[in-house]
Amino acid sequence: MSIAKILEIALKTGRVTRKYPYEPPLLTSEFRGAVRIDPSKCWGCGACVKICPPNALALRNSGKEATLEYFVGRCIFCGMCAEVCPAKAIEVTKEFELSSTSLENLKSRVIHRLTRCSSCGSLVWTEAELKSVVKSSPIAEEYAVLCPKCRKSKFARAASIRIGVGSE
């Protein structure tokens, strides 16, 4: 190809180079970036932890509190966590400028306080999950504060009294 022809094509095309850090990037509507967890909506149920393919989301139980940790450095930006979240707390953003000089800056944590069973005192679930369950079905309130074992025995006692077996 002659230089004249190349010049002709170049002049017709004009400048194509993006001036990226000095102008906004080209992001399509389908682009998925880092996810953001809304701490006011999150229950700490762990559905996102189960679905996450690379374990970028992890739920750690320290005995006093449960910590939902999101490590963006391992995230593959599939958006599955946002799909399965029952509380709609996870939102897929368009953030991609996630570069960092330390791994600690790539982590975000949501800390949940755990509730104890009102009869035996063992750990049951997070405060936020208890609140949301009681809100959706108010009848269960006296059962919701119990651990599964105490709940079962309480229900069995109540049922046996009702049908008259083993009472007195």
Added chain:
Amino acid sequence: MSSVNIARALKAIKRSIWVYHLNSGSCNACDIEILDALTPYFDVERFGIKLVGSPRHADLILLTGPVTRESLPKVVRAIKAMPRPRLILALGSCGVGGGIWWDTYSTIGGFKKLEDILRENGVEVDRVVYVPGCPVRPEAIIYGILLLLGVVEQKVKKVEVVASES
């Protein structure tokens, strides 16, 4: 080993940083994005960034992939061959945290473990920038290099929120 004044060295290479592309068993997505960043569309030569064929000529290594067991000795050798200061850009989910191969038998999983192995072998790394993305966007690669050179500010930071208080 003599200590290196990183700030002085970074100032010297700020306008002409030569990069070496080191693929340690990645799926080629990040590698294609690196190639994309070198095309006239993104044109990293605006910042004096140039791709070189040997780690001995390089200021910066673009490390992609989760570092498979097979490639580990070669990766260590390539990083060892680099002159000081050794600057590394860990690219993609695999390069930063191991990606979906974070606990498989055939990869070492993440840059943190590679750093430990490098330290055992007596190879010091002066500065690392982690660039997450799967694959990384060409803009994210440019952003990562500019963060290393101190041209742009870091946007992410550690977040810790107690759920019931908010």
